[in-house]
Amino acid sequence: ADHGPPEIMHGEIDPERAQWGKYSGGYIVEFVNKMLFSVEPPLTISPQDGWATATSRSKFGSSYTACVHDVAIGEFDMCIGSFWITPQRLSMVQFLPAFGSSKFYLVVPGDPVSDSFIDTLAKPFEPFSVEL
Numbered sequence: 001a002d003h004g005p006p007e008i009m010h011g012e013i014d015p016e017r018a019q020w021g022k023y024s025g026g027y028i029v030e031f032v033n034k035m036l037f038s039v040e041p042p043l044t045i046s047p048q049d050g051w052a053t054a055t056s057r058s059k060f061g062s063s064y065t066a067c068v069h070d071v072a073i074g075e076f077d078m079c080i081g082s083f084w085i086t087p088q089r090l091s092m093v094q095f096l097p098a099f100g101s102s103k104f105y106l107v108v109p110g111d112p113v114s115d116s117f118i119d120t121l122a123k124p125f126e127p128f129s130v131e132l
Contacts, residue, residue: 031099032080051079068092 036043050057052066053075060066065088067079072092085095115123 027100028080028082045080051081065089 032045036045051063052070056066056069056073056075057063060069064079064081064083065086067076067081068083068089069092070076071079082100083089083095085098089095
């Protein structure tokens with residue numbers, strides 16, 4: 001079953017707020033609700049099943065990329081979600097500035113290093129020689 005992205009929570013729909021289908025909370029929902037109701041007349045939102053049209057989903061392995069493609073070809077006005085801005089997606093549309101970011105760390109197995117403090121300070125200079 002599709003539970004939506006992690007930033008969207010399920011719950012009851014508030015009739016005073018934008019209708020998000022089965023989604024009613026989370027930071028993206030709150031952000032977009034403020035955006036929708038900050039203009040006159042208020043904007044409306046129409047959630048789509050599967051995040052994108054079937055045509056775009058058949059062209060891309062990612063429903064997020066498919067949604068961006070739908071914006072690029074004029075099927076949608078915008079996609080709302082926590083999208084990674086990839087080169088492929090950036091070549092299709094312009095993104096708003098990010099309001100969040102993710103940090104990734106690469107962890108690899110290795111041998112323990114027991115260098116002294118002086119050895120650690122000298123490391124950047126190892127490629128150079130005194131003879132120069």
